[in-house]
Amino acid sequence: MDMKVAKKLGLKERYALMTRDLAWDTTYQPMDKVFPQVSYEGIKIHDWNKWEDPFRLTMDAYWKYQAEKERKLYAILDAFNQNNGHLTVTDGRYINVLKLFLGSTSPLELMAARGFTNMGRQMVGAGPRVACLMQAVDEYRHFQTQIHSISNYNKFYNGLDEFAHQQSRMWYLSDGKSFFDDAITAGPFEFMVAIGFAFEYVLTNILFVPFISGAAYNGDMAAMTVGFSAQSDEARHMTLGLECIKFILEQDPDNLPIVQRWIDKWTWRGTRKLGSVGMMMDYMLPKRIMSFKEAWEMYFEQNGAALFNDLARYGITVPKCFAQTVAEKEHVTHQSWIGFYMKPDSTNFHTWVPEPEELDWLSEKYPNTFDKYYRPTFEHWAKTQKAGKRFNNKTAPMNCQVCLNTMKYNEPDDPMKTCFRSTKYKGEKYHFCSDPCLEIFENEPEKYVQAYISSHQVLQGNCAPEGVDTTAPDFNPAEHVAAYWRLDPNATGDFDGSQDQANFAAWRDQATKN
Amino acid sequence: MTSNAFIAFQKNEETRCIVEAIVDDNPGAIVVEQPAMVKVDVPERLVIKRATVEEKMGRDFDLQELQIHLITISGHLDETDEEFTLSWQS
Amino acid sequence: MQLDLRTIAIKPLRQTYGHIARRLGADKPASRYIEATMDLQPVENFHYRPTWEPQYDIFDPRHTKIVMKDWYALKDPRQFFYGGWTLARARMQDAVEADFSLVEEMSLAAAYPDEGKKLVRDVILPLRHVAWGSNINNSYVGAYGYGIAISQAATYASMDQLGIAQYITRIAMAFDDLEALPVAKAAWLEEPAWQELRRYVEDLMVEKDWFEVLVAQNYVLEGLLYPLIYDRLNGKLNALHGPVISMLTRFQGEWQVENAKWLDAVLKAAAADNRDNVATLAGWIKTWRDRAVTALKPIAEKAFGEDATAALDEVVQQLERRAAKAGVAL
């Protein structure tokens, strides 16, 4: 920082004095009692001092730079809100992106905040402890700035107001929740590999970079500002994840197979989680900058190749699921949109059939698959919708026991066939959407038998609002689910004919007419 | 196949200078413009030199100020008072 | 698309999020603190139990003896969400930086008398390790605390303590006296005068009740240590040698006042919930107060010589008055 004395010390020496030199080995309480969580996963650490600090931010610099970002961000938000900035977005459909984002992503930022706080408590070395704590407060930042920026949209549009209530209840949010619940209930090293490495380093670019660039392209200054501002912390987080992997692998050769299994598991779990992000890019942004497939190629395949080439020196190989994700990039977003479109009564965001020119864009971006498998369905839906028979599948979904997504994916070698895998554990049957999910289950069945599957819970009678007698003879579980979710009927259904659509059009008209 | 190290920034006056500095110091740098952001790829090793950025900006620059503008990076990071380096071993 | 929008008045459909409106009892605009804090931590339908503590849920109120009808009663009167906290700290940091610069520009450190320097070395520099311990213990509260109201505040406190440890380290840099740091660390690790304090901090590292950790570390220990050092010792040094040390510990001085406000509010809310909480809190405060007094006595003697007992008595009474005001008579 500004201090001249500090210039005498190099950045590295100064940072060491400011962090690891503060720590000591406890003697009044044994170290293994002070740090009880670091040994049971089987990871061997011989020397915590070998940790290389990636970014060397002391708190004074941290506060200075972060405050500068926060000032800028809230100034832009205030201006955006004062000027009815929500009316500058490309069209009213765009706002549905924010509904999905607030429900599926923001609550996970909070989980990250809590998870990294625990890492900041459990890690023995001062270097990783400090980096994890800094990430913890950053995650609070992301969570809160997202809530603040979307708060203004919530005043004018439906479906945003119950995200906090819905985060642990809504059927389609259980994939993300299970993802983070899985990580946070794992030991500290697995958490670091899962979130720090597989998610932050390998996958988070897909979530944020093209998506936020897309928000900018669609005129949403608020989301763009919040998103890019959050992303400026993300570079620090990614680096922490990568350092962590290197550190663990350099400590002991026995760590390699454990870490490899975690990389395989979490790359896959992250990929499944990101399917809905891809859907936003391909279907929900009225103006598109790139397809999910292109983003996957740029940020996962190319960048991932660089990363795994580099990690080869430790014996790490590309995640087992790599080829499968590459094959699926042609399919997942279409399968996801189909899955949501057909459930108009059960989402807090609107869905729609893409416009003909949007279908053309999809045909162009997905030349191998879109016309062959998906386009006829959308055209059929457009036709029936016009005839007053919008598709509405009223049945309850079957879900994968591990990733909690609905069973909507295809057999790897046959896009026309739904993929099913199953196994028995202690006499009970379990179903999976894919080979990787089955394998994850088989590695830790005791964990995944606990999964909360929304449609099963409904059938058990656990999804009724307070005050409903679930033991009454005429109790019909399905009747109460929407109330249990606090699902606003105005937020459901097709965009066409929605209150959002009418309001956006009327307000924009009012604001642009003289 | 060579691996690219990359860095992306929010587009603004400061990062315009930083990107210019990167282009000067890294032969082979490829600049890609996207809505509201700019990404620079360099085969294997990307370095940002404080001195070059200062020259472009006409003022003192602390490499930690990069924090404010960063969007994403790829590569192993090494940071000193003088240089911010991202690299891959392939 | 560049749209030229006229300023128009649109009637909002609602003023805030549903869970906030239910909490406020009406649909009305909420502060950024409230929107960023209340009722946001998941409380139900967790998928899996922690492999590190399978007997608990991911977030579980049973990690403390304190019982609350509403965990969000533990609000922060400073209304610190991330933005508020960071901006407040950056403002403090600007002032601190100016003070450090001034000390340097005026060569105030070089001119500082040896007698004063010795007190800084002997008493203040080892406190960077206490702050580090507090950083660890607050991160435990941040990880195990129930509800975002307490977890975020504790996590920010944890970072504050890291900042304080670093500011203390910078005092040695300002005095161009880096050799003093290993000496202070050795004292912390081995010198008998520091051992009860170190034992206190280390014992909290294995205490499982997060609320007790919060009380023992933040309310009791810091409630005694900070006034002792940053009010009384600074006062003494100011009188003897001018305000250099007050300038270099400006952050801690401002911070303790603001932090006490937070802790008083938390204590008061917990005490107001039920009588068992009052008894639990009083028991903790008494136990840890007695231990803290024992631990701080040798430090006070270093700082104040024969006035040590009086100085310590004063800060103990000050703490007890705060507790009484919060509804916890000892």
Added chain:
Amino acid sequence: MSVTSLGAYEFEPRDALARYNGKQLLYINWERHRMFSRPFVIAVAPDMPFRTVVEDHISSYSYHPDYEHIDWSKVIWQNSEEVFTPDFDKSLADNGIGHKDLIRFTTPGLDGLNGTGY
């Protein structure tokens, strides 16, 4: 393999049969008609005749233009991977269908809209 943990880690499955008040879970999927995105799940009594599944539940597929062309005598039934011939008048239990079984049915000649599998 099994989970590594600090302390015993064994919990009752969240979807154990006992939690369904005498009913059991049944999943149903119409193969090569992926417009419905995924199979659906119902809770049914094990003594319910198989016919009821078809008449009351599989009928939810009637939105699809292929539905009216189904020749029920040609349908191929599977319980997960295993092909079987259901007796429509016998109960699920008597047809060997247990808790969390997945019934998949294929309608030969009908492969979704334009043969896309959707």
